[in-house]
Amino acid sequence: MYNVEEIRKDFPVLRQMIHGKPLVYFDNAATTQKPQCVLDVILKYYQEDNANIHRGVHTLSERATRKYEEARECIQKFIHAKCKYEIIFTKGTTESINLVAHSYGGSQLQPGDEIIISHMEHHSNIVPWQFLCEQKKCILKVIPINSRGEILLEDYKNSLSSKTKIVSITHISNVLGSVNPIKEMIALAHERGAIFLVDGAQAPAHTRIDVQDLNCDFYAFSSHKMLGPTGVGVLYGKEKYLEIMPPYQGGGSMIRQVSFEKTTYADLPYKFEAGTQAIAGVIGLAEAVRYLTALGLENIENYEKKLLSYIENKILEIPEITVLSQALKKSSILSFVYKGVHAHDIATILDHEGIAIRAGHHCAMPLMSHLGVDASCRASLALYNTQDEVDSFVEGLKKVKEVFKSVIT
Numbered sequence: 001m002y003n004v005e006e007i008r009k010d011f012p013v014l015r016q017m018i019h020g021k022p023l024v025y026f027d028n029a030a031t032t033q034k035p036q037c038v039l040d041v042i043l044k045y046y047q048e049d050n051a052n053i054h055r056g057v058h059t060l061s062e063r064a065t066r067k068y069e070e071a072r073e074c075i076q077k078f079i080h081a082k083c084k085y086e087i088i089f090t091k092g093t094t095e096s097i098n099l100v101a102h103s104y105g106g107s108q109l110q111p112g113d114e115i116i117i118s119h120m121e122h123h124s125n126i127v128p129w130q131f132l133c134e135q136k137k138c139i140l141k142v143i144p145i146n147s148r149g150e151i152l153l154e155d156y157k158n159s160l161s162s163k164t165k166i167v168s169i170t171h172i173s174n175v176l177g178s179v180n181p182i183k184e185m186i187a188l189a190h191e192r193g194a195i196f197l198v199d200g201a202q203a204p205a206h207t208r209i210d211v212q213d214l215n216c217d218f219y220a221f222s223s224h225k226m227l228g229p230t231g232v233g234v235l236y237g238k239e240k241y242l243e244i245m246p247p248y249q250g251g252g253s254m255i256r257q258v259s260f261e262k263t264t265y266a267d268l269p270y271k272f273e274a275g276t277q278a279i280a281g282v283i284g285l286a287e288a289v290r291y292l293t294a295l296g297l298e299n300i301e302n303y304e305k306k307l308l309s310y311i312e313n314k315i316l317e318i319p320e321i322t323v324l325s326q327a328l329k330k331s332s333i334l335s336f337v338y339k340g341v342h343a344h345d346i347a348t349i350l351d352h353e354g355i356a357i358r359a360g361h362h363c364a365m366p367l368m369s370h371l372g373v374d375a376s377c378r379a380s381l382a383l384y385n386t387q388d389e390v391d392s393f394v395e396g397l398k399k400v401k402e403v404f405k406s407v408i409t
């Protein structure tokens with residue numbers, strides 16, 4: 001039984017009033033709220049165990065190291081990776097993608113090689129590849145999307161060639177909510193000998209991830225979008241690729257032996273974890289994963305599906321609104337424009353009703369220009385949102401009409 005009212009009690013931030021109204025938090029694609037258990041483990045770590053990891057022989061350091069490494073195993077199980085050294089801790093999705101572009105791309109690609117992305121990518125899955133193309137004289141190809149907001153698979157197949165070396169696609173679009181057929185796309189890339197990176201920023205809090213079943217070569221995600229703290233993320237990589245990749249950053253922890261003449265590097269995963277890591281953050285992320293696992297990703301996904309269809313039906317009550325995505329497979333993200341009213345004005349009016357949404361280009365400017373809008377509103381739902389909150393949101397949107405009645409014709 002999925003008891004959302006019980007679940008909400010785990011999230012202290014939700015128990016507050018904004019401008020005299022109960023907070024309705026619909027900005028989960030930007031970052032999710034954190035359950036009490038995540039806050040508790042972070043506080044407990046600092047109160048009881050705080051020490052640097054992999055360095056000290058003293059008790060605190062051993063404890064901190066154990067918790068940090070247990071977190072790695074926890075993430076390994078969560079995404080069903082083959083072994084724990086395929087899990088690299090990073091700052092977030094952005095750093096994970098930059099790591100692959102810089103290290104794998106920088107060492108393996110040759111001038112004229114091709115990299116494929118799609119039209120619905122976040123800037124974090126565009127700009128690192130542009131850097132690489134500039135540096136290595138490679139070519140960036142962009143697969144188009146259809147009017148429903150889905151990747152055009154035929155165009156993708158036609159774009160793949162023996163020159164394709166990397167394909168990097170988002171699992172779930174942060175603007176459209178489209179769930180891409182990545183398993184099929186990965187198999188097609190592999191047939192052409194290309195490796196495949198999945199930008200998973202929007203997925204792990206909403207659907208079950210099995211990297212071995214997907215057979216992706218890299219999977220990047222952020223802790224803060226899945227109930228964990230900010231400043232931490234994960235790069236999953238297949239061992240055979242991580243092994244051949246040079247380190248991304250140099251510093252403490254990532255070395256085996258240093259001399260002024262020659263430095264050798266540590267084994268996986270430490271080769272990619274230079275400097276003191278976000279230890280408390282990693283421990284907090286593992287707790288978030290335990291929380292999500294206890295609720296069950298299938299249960300969360302089913303619940304959010306119902307909530308998405310509820311919000312999609314409710315929003316039809318406002319004829320001035322156009323929803324930007326009609327993808328057949330969608331996660332709980334709803335982007336829309338309101339005829340004659342700028343997205344920022346709508347977000348401001350909703351904020352006065354206690355409702356948090358995101359408005360703007362959502363760090364996906366090429367997608368926005370493809371859609372022919374400079375900004376949209378985005379309501380993104382999570383496991384603790386309710387139908388009552390959707391009702392408040394739709395009532396809030398109805399107020400837009402009152403405020404702008406002289407503008408809306």
Ligand code: C6P
Pocket residue numbers: 029030031091092093094095122124125170172173174199201202222358362363
């Ligand atoms: N999208 C949003 O409001 P970081 O910032 O590294 O945690 O995640 C970057 C990122 C990469 N890919 C996708 C698909 C994303 O959605 C994001 C982050 C947030 O949509 C902040 S811009």
